[in-house]
Amino acid sequence: MRALSYRDKDTVIHALSPLAKLAWGGGLVILSLIFNHPVYILILFLSIIPMVKLAGVGREWASALKFSLWLGLSIIVINALFSYHGDHVLLAAPFRLPVIGQPVITLEAIAFGAVMALKLAVIISVFTLINLIVHPDDIMAVLLKMRLPYKSVLVTSLSTRFVPCLVEDMGRISDGYRTRGVQLDAGSWFRKIKNRGKMTTALLSNSLDRAVQIAEAMEARAFGSGQKRVFYKDINISKMDAVTLGVGLLPLAAGIAVRVLGYGDYQYYPNLTSIGFGGWGWVMPAIMIVLLVAILPLAFLRRRAELD
Amino acid sequence: MIRIRELNFTYNGADRPALRNINLTIEDGQFVLITGASGGGKSTLCRVFNGLVPHFYGGKIGGHAGVQGMDILETPPRELATKVGMVFQDPENQLVTTDVEREIAFGLENLGYPKNLIARRIEEALDTAGIARLRFARNNELSGGEKQKVAIASVLALHPEILVLDEPTSELDPQSAEEVLRLLERLNDELGLTVILIEQRLDRVIHLVDRMLVMGDGKIIADGTPGEVMGGDSQGLGIGLPPVIRLMRELKSHDASPDGLPLTVKDARLRLQKVLQSVKPADFAEGGANTAPVLNIDKVWFSYGERAALRNINLDIDRGGFIAVMGRNASGKTTLVKHLNGLLKPSKGKIKLDGVDTRKSTVAELSRRVGYVFQNPNDHLFADTVEDEIAFSLRNRGADEAQIAKAVEGMLDEFELTRYRKSYPRNLSGGERQRVALASVLVGQPEIIVLDEPTRGMDYVLKKKLINYLDDYRRRGNTVIMVSHDVETIAECAERVVLLSEGRVVVAGSKREVLSKALLFSPQINRLAQALSGYGVADTTLTVGEMLEQIG
Numbered sequence: 001m002r003a004l005s006y007r008d009k010d011t012v013i014h015a016l017s018p019l020a021k022l023a024w025g026g027g028l029v030i031l032s033l034i035f036n037h038p039v040y041i042l043i044l045f046l047s048i049i050p051m052v053k054l055a056g057v058g059r060e061w062a063s064a065l066k067f068s069l070w071l072g073l074s075i076i077v078i079n080a081l082f083s084y085h086g087d088h089v090l091l092a093a094p095f096r097l098p099v100i101g102q103p104v105i106t107l108e109a110i111a112f113g114a115v116m117a118l119k120l121a122v123i124i125s126v127f128t129l130i131n132l133i134v135h136p137d138d139i140m141a142v143l144l145k146m147r148l149p150y151k152s153v154l155v156t157s158l159s160t161r162f163v164p165c166l167v168e169d170m171g172r173i174s175d176g177y178r179t180r181g182v183q184l185d186a187g188s189w190f191r192k193i194k195n196r197g198k199m200t201t202a203l204l205s206n207s208l209d210r211a212v213q214i215a216e217a218m219e220a221r222a223f224g225s226g227q228k229r230v231f232y233k234d235i236n237i238s239k240m241d242a243v244t245l246g247v248g249l250l251p252l253a254a255g256i257a258v259r260v261l262g263y264g265d266y267q268y269y270p271n272l273t274s275i276g277f278g279g280w281g282w283v284m285p286a287i288m289i290v291l292l293v294a295i296l297p298l299a300f301l302r303r304r305a306e307l308d
Numbered sequence: 309m310i311r312i313r314e315l316n317f318t319y320n321g322a323d324r325p326a327l328r329n330i331n332l333t334i335e336d337g338q339f340v341l342i343t344g345a346s347g348g349g350k351s352t353l354c355r356v357f358n359g360l361v362p363h364f365y366g367g368k369i370g371g372h373a374g375v376q377g378m379d380i381l382e383t384p385p386r387e388l389a390t391k392v393g394m395v396f397q398d399p400e401n402q403l404v405t406t407d408v409e410r411e412i413a414f415g416l417e418n419l420g421y422p423k424n425l426i427a428r429r430i431e432e433a434l435d436t437a438g439i440a441r442l443r444f445a446r447n448n449e450l451s452g453g454e455k456q457k458v459a460i461a462s463v464l465a466l467h468p469e470i471l472v473l474d475e476p477t478s479e480l481d482p483q484s485a486e487e488v489l490r491l492l493e494r495l496n497d498e499l500g501l502t503v504i505l506i507e508q509r510l511d512r513v514i515h516l517v518d519r520m521l522v523m524g525d526g527k528i529i530a531d532g533t534p535g536e537v538m539g540g541d542s543q544g545l546g547i548g549l550p551p552v553i554r555l556m557r558e559l560k561s562h563d564a565s566p567d568g569l570p571l572t573v574k575d576a577r578l579r580l581q582k583v584l585q586s587v588k589p590a591d592f593a594e595g596g597a598n599t600a601p602v603l604n605i606d607k608v609w610f611s612y613g614e615r616a617a618l619r620n621i622n623l624d625i626d627r628g629g630f631i632a633v634m635g636r637n638a639s640g641k642t643t644l645v646k647h648l649n650g651l652l653k654p655s656k657g658k659i660k661l662d663g664v665d666t667r668k669s670t671v672a673e674l675s676r677r678v679g680y681v682f683q684n685p686n687d688h689l690f691a692d693t694v695e696d697e698i699a700f701s702l703r704n705r706g707a708d709e710a711q712i713a714k715a716v717e718g719m720l721d722e723f724e725l726t727r728y729r730k731s732y733p734r735n736l737s738g739g740e741r742q743r744v745a746l747a748s749v750l751v752g753q754p755e756i757i758v759l760d761e762p763t764r765g766m767d768y769v770l771k772k773k774l775i776n777y778l779d780d781y782r783r784r785g786n787t788v789i790m791v792s793h794d795v796e797t798i799a800e801c802a803e804r805v806v807l808l809s810e811g812r813v814v815v816a817g818s819k820r821e822v823l824s825k826a827l828l829f830s831p832q833i834n835r836l837a838q839a840l841s842g843y844g845v846a847d848t849t850l851t852v853g854e855m856l857e858q859i860g
Contacts, residue, residue: 006406008444136406161406164448175651176687178671179680180748181704198690205734206686210401217402219364221462222389227420232413232427 004060004128005164006135012299013055015306017241018138019145020248024295025130027252032122034259037266038111039275041118043285047292048125054296057132064128065121072117079113080105085269112268136160141235150229158214166207173202240305244298251291258284310334310357310470310502315371317352317361326352328526330371334519336469339496339503341513341534344523345546346739346767350506353523354472357504358392359385376469389415393463395473397765399455399480403447403462408439411447412462419466429465436499437461437491452637453484460491470502471495477512478765481637481793482828489513508767511550511796511832514538515571522547535569548768551796551832552576555852559860573832577839580859587844590858592820602627602756602787603648608657610643610811617643619811621657627755630778630788632798632819634829635808641791642683644808645758648789649678676705679754683761685745689733694725694744697733701752719747722777739770746774756787763794775801799823799831799850824848 008014013021032044052061084100086108093103130139140157144150174184177199184195237245258264263284267273277285315330327349334340342350355361362369363384373380376391396402405411412433416426434440437457442450450458456476463471473492477485493516495501507513514520520537522530522545530537530545537545538553549557553569556576570576601624610618617640625631633641646652647659650671659666666674682688691697698719702712720726723743728736733744742762750757757778763771779801782788792798798805798819805822807814807829815822824834825847837849849855 005446005448007446137410157406158404161448165400172682172684172687175646176682177690178651179649179675179682180688180701181672181675181752183670183672202686202690209686213396213398213401214404216360216364217394217396217459218404219385220358220360220389220394221404221415221466222386222418225386225389225418225420227418230417230420230423230426232417232423232430233410 004064004131006132008135009056011055012303013051013133015303016133016295016299017235017237017244017302018134018142019235019237020241020244020295021130021134022139022142023245023248024251025126027249027255028126028292029123030252031255032119032126034255035264036115037264037275038115038118039277039285040264040288041115041122043289043292044122045118045125047289048122048129050293050296051133052125052129054299055129055133057129060132061125061128064124068117068121068124071124072114072120075117075120076110076113079116080109083109083112085109087270088272108268108270108272111272115266115268137233138235141231141233144231145235162207162210165210166203169203169206170199173199173206176202240302244295244302247291247294247298250294251288254287254291258288309336309376311372311374312356313372315356315369315373317356317367317369319352319365319367322367325526326367327356330356330528332521332528332531334470334502334504336502337496337500338519339492339517340505341510341517341520342504342506342523343508343510343520343547344529344767345769347737348523348546349526350523351474352526354394354474354504354506356380357470357472358394359383359388360394386418389468390419390466391468392470392472393466393468395456395459395463395471395476397475397478399452399459402459403455405447407444407446408434408442408450408458408461409444411458412465415462415466429467433461433465436464436495451484452480453487456480456484456488457491460488464495468501470504472504474506475508475765476505477507477509482795483636485512489516492516508548508765509794510548514550514553515575534571539569546767546769548771551852552836555833555836555855558852558856573835573839576836580836580840581843584840584843584859586859588858589844590846590849590854592846592848592854599626599628601625602662604658604660604663605644605647606658606660608644608647608654608659610647610652610655612643617811618647618654621811621813623806623813623816625756625787625789626804627787628782628785630782630801630803631790632802632805633789633791633808634793634795634798634805635814639808640811641808642760643811645680645760645789645791648756648758649680650674651680675701675754676752677755679749679752679757681746681749681757681759681762683764685738685741686734688745688748689741692732693730694733694736695720695729697744698725698747698751700748705752715751719751723747739766742766742770742774746777750781755785756789757781759788759790761791761793763792763797771797795823795829795831799834820848820850823850 028044032041035041052058084104086106088107089104090107091105096102136157140153143153177184182195185192263281310332312330312332315327316325317327318325330353342353344350352361356373357375359380361367362381369381375388378388378391380388403411404414409430412430413426416429434443437460439454439457439461442454442458447455447458477488480488489512492503492505496503505513514534517534520532520534521528522537524546538549542549552573556569570579603625605621605623608618608621609616621644633645635641643652647654650666650669653667661677689697691700695716698716699712702715720729723746725743725747728740733741736744762774766774775797778788802819804817805819806816807822823830825838831850833852833855834850837845837855838847841847845858849858
């Protein structure tokens with residue numbers, strides 16, 4: 001859990017403005033949702049790799065990717081088993097089910113599942129990457145810059161900070177339970193649910209104790225003093241940062257334009273259509289590639305400007 | 309200055325007051341120790357100083373309380389923050405942000421100070437607390453001691469005139485505790501900061517303080533210099549006197565004493581050197597060895613991911629023994645004992661319980677023979693009432709109700725919990741919860757009991773009762789394995805000591821071999837005995853009783 005949290009590193013990506021990184025990452029997530037064409041989704045996925053490489057977080061990203069791989073496989077399998085659309089039947093069950101008819105596995109369902117899995121990999125990768133390259137307090141500062149109320153932002157930030165503690169609590173409580181002779185994964189479903197329920201009560205109780213202690217510590221350090229709060233590490237946006245932010249937002253803007261112009265869609269059912277673009281259609285993905293990686297040379301420029 | 313008159317306070321829903329008729333004046337620049345039995349009102353009184361009681365907790369309050377001329381009862385804690393800084397017991401649950409610099413800035417930001425002033429205060433606080441190198445470190449990567457120093461720095465940045473600390477060292481290992489206490493000493497000596505410290509381990513702090521308050525049942529039951537409080541009748545105070553002070557008091561009653569009470573080993577040594585005439589030769593027989601090992605740990609390795617936590621551990625644990633496992637934080641103590649009941653399985657090597665590999669048994673099966681009591685009693689408590697909690701293990705094993713009822717009655721009686729039998733366990737005080745946790749494990753009559761830092765934060769009376777119980781339990785043929793930092797308790801009760809470092813056994817032997825002549829892990833009396841060895845005092849002396857045998 002802690003392995004996937006932010007660590008200070010001396011890389012050009014870590015030095016980038018958090019606003020630009022969040023804009024770029026947010027754009028990628030939105031684009032992965034609005035595009036359906038497998039090539040576009042693949043481009044989105046591949047554009048993450050140089051960012052990961054330059055940020056030096058390859059190992060952490062790989063472990064998140066492993067998790068998304070299992071999740072992706074289950075999406076493919078479930079879609080193949082339960083989606084009976086598509087003309088290319090690869091396998092048909094020798095029986096019929098009421099209402100549904102004859103269960104079949106189609107090439108189209110597998111392809112659709114695979115692209116959904118790739119979309120998921122993009123989303124998980126972006127969240128992992130943002131977690132690894134943007135300081136949590138910077139995320140908070142960005143949200144404040146967007147004029148979200150401080151108390152709500154602080155509560156959100158505190159909740160995420162204590163997630164690892166919650167995981168540790170769960171481990172200890174489960175150990176406590178096991179040492180009292182309980183086999184958590186044995187017995188009927190009812191028994192398993194009952195056992196887990198008791199653990200949840202203990203977990204909630206610990207969390208409440210922790211919340212009171214944190215609130216007490218905050219109160220003792222003048223939280224809610226009535227004075228206008230100052231933000232010591234407020235995010236200042238230099239001209240360079242503004243340019244980077246603009247470039248970070250470009251893929252999203254261009255992607256929306258591409259979709260409005262009717263590109264980036266793909267039809268899976270009833271037959272897979274060609275993934276080729278025809279004519280000048282390849283220009284759109286090419287533009288997307290350029291815009292998605294445009295932030296990287298800017299990161300180097302920013303670092304050079306900093307050093308100068 | 310803190311001035312409290314006729315103060316009474318009752319928490320909402322409580323049936324009796326937490327503070328009763330408190331009259332107290334604390335002058336500026338004093339170093340005040342507050343100690344006493346659990347549930348005696350120490351933490352509540354400290355929370356009065358910065359207004360958390362009554363403003364944060366609510367409740368019924370009467371009397372007068374003022375700090376630096378401000379009426380506490382009328383002023384909320386956030387307004388008192390620049391007068392009274394408070395550091396809490398749990399290092400984890402008082403840090404709000406994610407890194408050290410932002411943590412120190414937090415209070416200053418809340419007060420709306422200008423950024424240049426915040427920057428200056430951060431510098432000062434980092435230097436004063438001696439943590440400048442941690443400036444950009446992430447809070448979750450700090451050790452417990454470092455977290456406490458960050459908490460102190462974040463409070464110091466507000467320039468309080470009074471610093472209140474609620475058992476800040478109870479969750480730290482001896483080295484970290486020593487560092488935190490040294491910092492407090494410096495803040496008091498050099499900056500003239502008033503320091504008010506709650507602490508149970510008097511041997512750690514008594515030489516630092518000017519004044520000592522003992523609380524019991526919501527009242528101040530003793531108040532004076534450490535010499536006055538501990539030199540008088542301390543019997544009913546519920547405090548554990550440091551061993552050198554106990555020794556001197558015993559010597560007085562033996563009519564062989566030097567005057568006054570020493571607060572440090574050096575002080576005791578100088579006084580004794582003046583009067584020491586005859587020393588009887590000591591014979592500390594080591595008994596009870598060479599029984600068959602009940603647990604055999606053979607070349608055990610264990611890793612958390614890529615980090616090796618145990619490295620080639622080889623140990624035999626004798627049946628009926630009392631073994632203490634010691635070492636710095638993260639030295640592998642808890643990892644080692646978690647292997648004994650199967651919670652962790654070795655990556656390499658074997659652990660045999662009566663010759664049978666523990667990997668062949670489930671934790672549930674092993675729990676019948678190896679009981680395990682966790683550091684935090686909350687990790688044990690799931691049931692709705694104390695009696696259900698104690699009955700849980702037996703019910704889970706399918707024991708019949710008559711047998712369960714009898715066993716539960718026995719445990720309620722043994723641990724003085726009968727009056728709480730219908731109470732919700734998590735509503736009890738820390739000491740009471742600890743007793744429920746112990747009872748809930750011991751009701752199953754395991755032949756081996758593993759306790760992970762059971763005396764941490766425990767008051768003297770409870771600690772003494774626990775140790776007596778464990779000693780009795782061991783005499784009935786059972787084996788006790790205790791992880792602890794508490795050298796004085798180990799010197800009194802353990803037979804063997806295993807010292808771990810970096811996941812390896814550095815030394816394992818009789819307590820006399822391990823604890824005597826050591827620099828950090830030797831009890832006060834042994835450090836005194838080493839200094840007096842030239843007079844014929846055995847340098848393996850560990851306890852007050854043993855010292856008295858020789859010089860009493």
